[in-house]
Amino acid sequence: MLRKFGYSWQFFKRSLWLILPVAGIGMAESRLGSQRCNNLVITIEGDSGAYFLNQTDVLMLLTENGGDPLMGTRLDEVSLNDLENRVRKNRLIKKCQVYRDLKGNIVVDVEQERPFARWINTSANGEWRNTDGYYINEDGVFFPLSDSFSARTLIVSGAFFRDSGKLKTEKGKLLMDMIRFLNEDPFWKAQVAELDADKYGDIHLLTIMGDQRIEFGAAEGFASKFNKLRLFYERVLSKDWSRYSKISIKFQDQIVCE
Incomplete structure (x- = not known):
């Protein structure tokens, strides 16, 4: 009997270690739910220097x-998911993540x-028709321009970018890899002003220094093409x-x- 009582007492003590924290959390949640919203704390993350939205914009979205x-x-009347x-x-x-603090x-x-x-609409001869267009993220998803901020990024044009589905094809993925290369390579990032891709994926580049139009062809083998072009720049074009x-x-x- 004493052994049974000892086991029961040990089990009771162990249960308390589980029950008390859960009960404490439940009481804290209950008190928190009965609280009223004291403040909205809004943080906006993104690329350094990009200001598509500010805290007022987010506040207007939150409060409709x-x-x-x-x-x-x-707080218990606020649907965080909504x-x-x-x-x-x-x-x-x-x-976006919304939660309550203590x-x-x-x-x-x-x-x-x-x-x-950033895709810009152009005419058949390459002239910009207007400033309308959209941004493209690294996953090939289109999103709109901002009324308050214009990001400095590679300009792309041409019929290939009018259909977001093409960026999911093998040819589109290669093109996105090439754009990533242009964004990350310091020399070409400074040199290439615009990339134009026609409906077949054939690419033309417009350069800043020398103002050349480069007939690039398809994106396949872009790394070796850029290496060859870099040598040509250094040995020939750098002189004139x-x-x-x-x-x-x-x-x-x-x-x-x-």
Whole structure:
């Protein structure tokens, strides 16, 4: 009997270690739920220097332009999931997480979309028709331009970018890899002003120094093409940047200049 009582007492003590924390959490949640919203704490993450949205923009999304104010509202009456969905409706926002803290604040963590390239509508001869267009993120997803901020990124144009589905094909993935290369390589990032891809994926590049139009061809083998072009720049064009207006490296084993 004494052994049984000892086992029961040990089991009771162990149960307390489990029950008390759970009960404490439940009481804390109950008190937190009865609190009223003291403040909205909004943080916006994204690329350094990109300001597509500010805290006021996010506040307007949370409150539906002020029609559903949150300050002073009981926290247990606030649907955090609904708030997240409101914010995510803005396509300049990639991720949003909304939660409550122990001080009675509603905390909103927002991550902006990161522009990988910017598509500009052009005419048949390459002239910009207007400033309308969209950004493309690194996953090939289109998102709109911002009224308040214009990101400095690679300009792309041409019919290939009018269909987002093409960026998911093998040819599109290679093109996105090439754009990533242009964004990451210091020399070509400074040299290439615009990338144009026609409906077949054939690429033309417009350069800054020398103002050349480069007939690049398909994106396949882009790394070796750029290496070959870099050598041509260093050995030939560096002596006279305006010597040629058009350069073709469409074919792997030759460079044709005009």
